[in-house]
């Protein structure tokens with residue numbers, strides 16, 4: 001049966017990068033996402049925060065057009081999942097995840113890790129790249145401070161260097177939406193702080209795509225992020241402007257332990273109350 005009501009509550013809008021209405025994802029008897037609605041505009045920078053198993057990766061899989069919802073409507077860049085050619089939509093979305101990083105062949109050179117995104121492949125083979133592609137890949141490596149590593153094998157990089165290369169790759173196709181899944185996971189304190197600063201620069205750049213960053217840690221929220229979505233048990237605990245959403249009360253509900261939240265300028269820290 002059709003569901004015309006959904007069209008009346010989910011208006012099309014060119015400014016909405018994500019327009020998710022009443023998303024449900026089920027696998028067997030498990031509900032991974034439970035009636036999640038979410039709207040992201042072009043110039044917004046979102047952090048998605050939640051404990052292990054909250055449904056963050058599931059939501060990111062939907063937002064990157066790698067999964068369909070069991071029910072509900074997911075519109076990405078004004079296209080509706082289920083009604084759009086995914087191979088046309090996916091290049092418009094940049095994504096950096098640990099799973100994609102693990103798929104990089106061990107002997108792949110760093111420049112090729114970035115440039116192969118132009119063909120949406122992993123592992124350089126016989127594809128032809130224009131000089132303009134190579135110039136863009138080099139410029140992105142430079143933007144993320146890893147241009148000196150262009151000729152190194154990706155497998156020899158430190159975790160912090162890899163994260164930067166992954167983000168450069170995610171930006172290769174000049175996407176309208178950039179999804180970053182735990183970009184600071186596994187980094188030491190110095191590398192984390194350097195990455196947070198780089199992401200703050202990206203957030204401040206008006207030419208950057210809409211940004212969505214998934215994390216478990218409030219300390220990893222870069223300055224300049226404007227909105228937050230707190231998820232727990234597949235449902236939305238709070239969603240909206242970061243200043244409204246980031247409260248000790250909401251974090252306590254999200255993580256299921258009493259938490260104190262401190263704000264230090266535009267950064268956050270949290271610990272058990």
Ligand SMILES: Nc1ncnc2c1ncn2[C@@H]1O[C@H](COP(=O)(O)OP(=O)(O)OP(=O)(O)O)[C@@H](O)[C@H]1O
Pocket residue numbers: 027028030031032050051052053054055056057058059216
């Ligand atoms: N195919 C599946 N079948 C059953 N349960 C699943 C399946 N895929 C994921 N889950 C469960 O759904 C829940 C949400 O998973 P998801 O990976 O989205 O969480 P997450 O917030 O990204 O967690 P983490 O922070 O640990 O990465 C988890 O409890 C997970 O075990």
